[in-house]
Amino acid sequence: MKEYDVVIVGGGSAGLAAAIEIYKNGIDNILLIVRDQELGGILLQCIHNGFGLKVFKEELTGPEYAERFVDQLKEINIDLRLESVVTAIHPDKRIEYVNSKEGFVTVKAKAIVLTMGCYERNSGAISIPGNRPAGVLTAGTAQKYLNIDGYLVGKRVFILGSGDIGLIMARRMTLEGAKVLGVAEILPFSGGLKRNIVQCLEDYDIPLYLSHTITEIIGDNNLQKIKVSKVDNFKVIPGTEMEFEIDTLLLSIGLIPENEISERAGIILDPKTRGPIVDETYQTNIEGIFACGNVLHVHDLVDFVTEESRRAGKNVAKYVKNQEVNKNEITHLKSNKGISYIVPQTIHFDNLEEKTEFFLRVTSEFKNVELVIKGDQEEIRRIKKRHMAPAEMEKVILTKASLKAYKIISIEVA
Amino acid sequence: MKKKLVCIVCPMGCLLDVEVENDYAVTGNQCKRGIGYAKKELTNPTRTVTSTVKIKGSIHDRLPVKTDKEVSKNKVFEVMKILDSVIVTSPIKVGTIIVENIFGDNVNIVASRSM
Numbered sequence: 240m241k242e243y244d245v246v247i248v249g250g251g252s253a254g255l256a257a258a259i260e261i262y263k264n265g266i267d268n269i270l271l272i273v274r275d276q277e278l279g280g281i282l283l284q285c286i287h288n289g290f291g292l293k294v295f296k297e298e299l300t301g302p303e304y305a306e307r308f309v310d311q312l313k314e315i316n317i318d319l320r321l322e323s324v325v326t327a328i329h330p331d332k333r334i335e336y337v338n339s340k341e342g343f344v345t346v347k348a349k350a351i352v353l354t355m356g357c358y359e360r361n362s363g364a365i366s367i368p369g370n371r372p373a374g375v376l377t378a379g380t381a382q383k384y385l386n387i388d389g390y391l392v393g394k395r396v397f398i399l400g401s402g403d404i405g406l407i408m409a410r411r412m413t414l415e416g417a418k419v420l421g422v423a424e425i426l427p428f429s430g431g432l433k434r435n436i437v438q439c440l441e442d443y444d445i446p447l448y449l450s451h452t453i454t455e456i457i458g459d460n461n462l463q464k465i466k467v468s469k470v471d472n473f474k475v476i477p478g479t480e481m482e483f484e485i486d487t488l489l490l491s492i493g494l495i496p497e498n499e500i501s502e503r504a505g506i507i508l509d510p511k512t513r514g515p516i517v518d519e520t521y522q523t524n525i526e527g528i529f530a531c532g533n534v535l536h537v538h539d540l541v542d543f544v545t546e547e548s549r550r551a552g553k554n555v556a557k558y559v560k561n562q563e564v565n566k567n568e569i570t571h572l573k574s575n576k577g578i579s580y581i582v583p584q585t586i587h588f589d590n591l592e593e594k595t596e597f598f599l600r601v602t603s604e605f606k607n608v609e610l611v612i613k614g615d616q617e618e619i620r621r622i623k624k625r626h627m628a629p630a631e632m633e634k635v636i637l638t639k640a641s642l643k644a645y646k647i648i649s650i651e652v653a
Numbered sequence: 654m655k656k657k658l659v660c661i662v663c664p665m666g667c668l669l670d671v672e673v674e675n676d677y678a679v680t681g682n683q684c685k686r687g688i689g690y691a692k693k694e695l696t697n698p699t700r701t702v703t704s705t706v707k708i709k710g711s712i713h714d715r716l717p718v719k720t721d722k723e724v725s726k727n728k729v730f731e732v733m734k735i736l737d738s739v740i741v742t743s744p745i746k747v748g749t750i751i752v753e754n755i756f757g758d759n760v761n762i763v764a765s766r767s768m
């Protein structure tokens with residue numbers, strides 16, 4: 240059985256950044272396993288711009304952003320398996336993968352980095368009444384058909400859910416000659432970035448129906464019509480029904496970290512993020528298995544994925560060199576009023592560097608509030624916030640000096 | 654007259670208040686790029702156009718491209734029309750000019766990946 244210092248599962252933005260960072264930190268016995276036929280992950284189909292403002296201080300498209308990392312990866316000497324699928328990860332850090340050249344292979348690693356990204360919620364995840372005709376697909380699937388393969392999936396389009404991919408596809412399909420009749424969002428606020436509401440919907444006069452959802456899908460073989468109604472707190476308001484004649488319904492109703500193999504390995508997931516519970520080094524509950532990027536929690540910006548994966552990569556390299564088991568006391572992070580999750584979920588105070596970055600999302604839209612951070616009920620810090628929304632990830636940086644070996648650190652909106 | 658805008662320069666999405674008569678004075682911006690954006694958006698709004706063109710001899714059939722500078726918002730569909738008839742052949746390096754000087758104003762269509 241071939242042994243590696245580090246095996247990385249996934250060749251998107253997280254896997255690329257982690258691989259490069261681990262290598263830069265002195266570990267070169269690395270295997271990167273990638274399901275697709277090329278590196279870069281979902282960035283390759285995100286041909287719009289807006290990537291890289293933080294990491295490269297310039298505005299790039301998805302493929303350009305990916306290529307910068309792919310170029311760096313080609314400079315370093317690591318093992319790469321494309322078109323290879325990981326079928327199992329074991330707690331003793333054996334990894335099984337399969338491809339058409341080597342067949343079924345088992346390798347062993349000192350450390351594993353999970354960078355599988357996330358998948359789109361599809362029509363099976365929500366119960367829309369009506370028929371099940373062709374023409375209902377996720378926004379990301381339509382994006383791949385259009386941007387990679389060159390097929391426009393429909394001419395009259397409606398979009399359910401206001402996630403960023405849906406907004407981006409509203410503009411993209413409009414540019415390619417489709418008529419996008421509207422976007423319905425069941426919540427009273429958008430799930431996408433404000434800039435995408437402006438440059439993808441308002442620029443093209445595409446209506447955004449907040450507090451609306453689809454109440455019926457009509458069509459025998461192909462999609463013909465949908466009914467859309469206003470909702471009050473998820474309850475349909477009678478008499479508000481609108482009909483749209485369409486041939487395509489795109490779903491942009493959320494992303495879920497891809498953790499099937501992590502769960503089978505025994506990795507404990509956070510029910511809110513649907514990603515592994517990690518500590519300040521991005522290590523999961525299984526020693527030597529780390530996670531970063533969208534497999535850990537869904538990010539708004541690839542730049543944040545890159546930064547997180549670099550931090551994780553540093554820690555992975557450190558772990559491989561020292562092989563130390565962390566036995567320090569654990570402090571838990573607790574999401575109180577107004578907070579839906581915090582990553583990392585645990586920290587080891589003795590291990591902390593001078594500054595630790597925490598990422599969180601709020602449960603609903605807030606204006607002119609404060610984030611209050613407490614350690615065992617004792618107030619540590621207050622941060623003023625002009626505007627917070629669930630679609631926008633918040634970052635809180637805490638210094639080691641401000642923290643003590645608390646049992647619980649909580650964050651709330653006040 | 655006061656105008657409200659969402660800045661689209663970066664993902665922060667600052668909410669800008671713009672005093673049109675006062676030389677587009679901006680409040681609500683968290684960086685200086687918001688000031689330039691507000692004036693431009695209210696006088697001559699521009700956008701980068703990203704799309705794809707047909708490519709032959711590569712692993713995929715579409716090559717992603719973009720305008721290397723922003724174009725007037727009302728010219729976006731003209732850019733799309735130009736791209737309809739473009740066919741390129743692999744290999745292409747990222748940044749290669751695919752269509753030069755599209756409107757005679759030094760804006761080029763460039764490849765946004767190598768393929």
